[in-house]
Amino acid sequence: MNETTIAIVKSTAALLKEKGEEITTAMYKHLFANYPEAEALFENASADQHKKLAQMVYAYAANIDNLGALTGGIEKVAKIHVGAKILPKHYPMVGESLLTAIKEVLGDAATPEVIDAWADAYGFLSKVFIAKEKELYTA
Ligand code: HEM
Numbered sequence: 001m002n003e004t005t006i007a008i009v010k011s012t013a014a015l016l017k018e019k020g021e022e023i024t025t026a027m028y029k030h031l032f033a034n035y036p037e038a039e040a041l042f043e044n045a046s047a048d049q050h051k052k053l054a055q056m057v058y059a060y061a062a063n064i065d066n067l068g069a070l071t072g073g074i075e076k077v078a079k080i081h082v083g084a085k086i087l088p089k090h091y092p093m094v095g096e097s098l099l100t101a102i103k104e105v106l107g108d109a110a111t112p113e114v115i116d117a118w119a120d121a122y123g124f125l126s127k128v129f130i131a132k133e134k135e136l137y138t139a
Contacts, residue, residue, distance in 0.1 A: 001124050006064050008117035012109075013061035019105050020054030026101035027053075027094070035093045041084055057098075060125060078132040086133065091126040098122060 016023065028050060032039045042049065056073065063069045102118055103110045 001064070001120055004113075005117045005120040008113055009061050009064045009121045012106075012114060012118075013058060015106065015109060016054075016061050017058045020058050021051060023098070023101045023105045024050040024054040024057065026104050027097045030097040030100045031093060034097065038090060038093055041086065041090070044084070060121070064121060074128060074132060078129055078136060081129065082133050082136045088130045088134075091130060095119070095122045095126060 028042075046052075056077065059070060059073065099115060099119060099122070103115060106114070
């Protein structure tokens with residue numbers, strides 16, 4: 001991630017905190033409509049799953065210049081993902097759905113620069129999760 005991505009994502013943190021649940025609710029709607037095979041993965045998910053995802057997206061935006069603060073949270077979620085059999089191929093599905101949801105909920109505030117920055121930041125976080133999960137799958 002470059003400096004521009006970091007600055008733009010951080011500048012959206014307050015908005016994401018405010019609209020986080022709306023964004024993640026819209027994200028699941030798009031995910032399950034476009035990738036029905038993803039729905040089965042959430043069979044045992046808790047009812048407040050969208051709140052947890054929203055909190056993590058916000059925490060990521062707020063700490064994007066200090067990712068060490070997220071290490072503990074990432075390890076915990078990676079273990080849960082491995083238990084739910086999440087694979088690398090699922091990350092682009094969530095990424096596309098998340099970007100569509102951000103555009104939908106933020107409207108005019110989701111400028112092309114904001115969308116590009118979030119695409120870059122999501123790609124980075126996906127790689128961190130995929131690497132951690134690979135370690136856990138092969139352990
Ligand atoms: C960077 C992207 C992602 C983030 C930030 C993220 C975040 C989270 C968080 C915060 C939780 C809740 C953990 C807890 O209960 O404490 C979770 C659980 C889960 N995530 Fe993800 N996730 C991501 C990608 C994915 C992908 C790609 C999939 C599959 C399509 C997925 C499926 C699940 C499932 C099935 C659970 C378990 C729900 C449950 O059993 O309650 N996640 N994730």
